[in-house]
Amino acid sequence: MPPTSESDVLIIRNLKKKFGEKTVLNGVSFGVKRGETKVIIGPSGAGKSTLLRCINRLVEPDEGEVIFDGINVLSKDVDIRKIRARIGFVFQHFNLFKHLTALENVKIGPKVVKGLSDDEAEKIAVKALKAVHLEEDAFEKYPAELSGGQQQRVAIARALAMEPDIILFDEPTSALDPQLAGEVLDVMKELAKKKVTMLVVTHEIGFALNAADEVLFFYNGRIWERGEPRELLYNPKREETKAFLRRIADLSL
Template sequence: MTEPILRVTDLQKYFGDLHVLKGIDFSVEAGERIAIIGGSGSGKSTFLRCLNFMEMPSGGTIALDGKPIGKPHGRDGARRYPESELCTVRERVGMVFQQFNLFPHMTVLENVMEGLLTVKGMRNAAARERAVRELEKVGLGTKLDAYPGKLSGGQQQRVAIARALAMEPEILLFDEPTSSLDPELVGEVLRVIRQLADEGRTMLLVTHELGFAYHFATKVIFLADGVFHEVGTPDDVLKNPRQERTRAFLERFTEFGF
């Protein structure tokens, strides 16, 4: 068995008194595509956001390539995370947000070049070349000089995907990438994600698009009340769930199916 890229041990997260993640153990191997599903408030977004430290874990360890991130600090199991270490982690673990989070004062091309210039220290010409390549890949080669505010939601999200891809992350996190899109724009974004799956990229996707999760994922996780309730192949979890809780969740989604 190969060493996982990412290993999470006993991950805990509190928001004040609210216990959101209750000791999660989890690992990601190269090439895995993991879909995380669950009701709102189940902690699935928080879990994903802990993996690139958009949220700071309250306890437990996250290790990249077997090397735990941060240093132990204090007695309660909390860790201290130096900025330089977090920046390195975030370079290797990219993220696509529900709200795109593009930089409105920069053109599409500048958005994608930004990380290459400031974080990777690439030269302008090389950064430009890579950014153009990634934008062409997501079908936006003709929008290089547009500002994000002039694009549709689906186009903005594709720029955000190109921006994350340009950094050449080893793992890509998608936090409900289609949840703020109009229904007719969901398809164009999912097609891009599907294309990345065909390239064998390692990805984690938090989503409500169960149909897409079924076709996309190599593994599906049902998260409820801050713990992994059920983990398995898409067929196991989405077609033949063993847990009553999972069944109830899926039924709510298929209630109006046809």
């Protein structure tokens, strides 16, 4: 068994998922502790996004267990919406609500899902937007009027405003050019320092080195190798990990 313990806010056991004939997740097990930042790297098609989507059941896994704060997420008796409200999700393409301003995008969760009053929701939303350093003159702007970096920071604020137990990031900077990716990564590093629990799928090796407590390398639907960021990224043991890291390094030269 992989090292999982009672202090883990999230435990994944032997998770499997097939799309048609293609096996996307082939028995994945790991845990995420409270306050921890865990980074998942790996080539496209390795099952990283599918894994995140299985955790809050945007995708139904075929087999295995997802235990969130002691609750079996895959059980039929579970009200999945209550679980989702406690798990933040940040998407590659931001997925902001286009008809709502930045502030309204962040307010809508506390207001509609948690049933808070407009005033309370607004207080929380302003705090969350400040935490991601959104410029005040952007609060009342619509997503189409914001830069990609601002949009992604609003999306992070939207997740934060729900005061989640963990936030899942699905390649949050892949749709951004390097400068805008930088402002998003800075926010994420700050969150890591503040001990916000995060599970991050990314190709940003720098972020993994700086902020991760552990890095998982995904390959062929499995955790192929895992370890401390420095150990795994500088001294990978397996051939596939080395080949992947070389390719990433070549790209950034």
